[in-house]
Amino acid sequence: MNQKPIIVYGLLVLIIGSLLSGCNQGGDKTSAESRKSMIQSVNPEATAVKKNEHDVAEKVKKDVQSVPAIYDVAVIKGEEEILVAYKVKHMQRYHMKKIEEEINKKLEKNYPKENFVVSSDFKIFIEAIELKDRMKDKDYSTKDAEERLKKIIKFKKERT
Template identity: 45%
Template sequence: MGAIHRWVLLACLLVLSSCGQNQQVKDSQLTLMKTTNPSPIVTQKNKSNDHVKDIEQDVSSFPELYDVAVVKGKKDTLVVYKVKHLYRFKMKKIEKNINKMLEQKYPDENFTISSDYKIFLETVRLDEKMKSSKYTAKNAENRFNEIVNMTKDLK
């Protein structure tokens, strides 16, 4: 009887551990559907992010959007957003309006704008990496440039 109980216990532990792994996958997938409101990011450590916060607030003011992330690099500013489901059929118009507003309000900035979920997810991951003390400003700028290039490849 003792050996049977051990096998049953082992089988239960295997089933429970596999359930835990599936839960981790589901949590990462839900990140795309939940509002995360990542803080504005500046890839250079010595730069202030006040200007970037203003950009985030301006873009967040659009009623069609429910989540916005802004990253300021050396040359470019990446604005990534999620569109509410009811407005998804107007995405081109929304992007045009956001671009127009940003160009008028911040003429000296070079904006890259995207509503792609993958780009949003990569931006959130960059934010998480930058919170680590081991992640350098150079690494952040390189990853930022990779994300900006991804947006150009998707268009």
């Protein structure tokens, strides 16, 4: 009885299995909510890096949501800046510049002492949701959250 073909086939199955499992390494780093946000409104909670500043973030979110062309808003208040990422209704996409100006005017009027970074970029929106989800973890420090927020803001500024 020749066992050589059995060993070869066994090794072949192991190699193919290893390769296929390796394709999924580093896998999906996105949260369920951020994946869901790609196809529908998720209405994420406004949040702040420092817990006692949550009220300001919530007020900002309500103000931005009052703009009729917007259907989803993510707000994260950092130590120095507030990130406002929003999604625009499909038929309003032709008026993006006008919508952003309206949001900026409203925020500057209502919160003159705050610094805002406003973005309609979908990638920024997803990153904001990811950060919000990470901040729910007790082991995720305020310092880590602030650093991540600064990276998102830097990324946004680089894109404009």
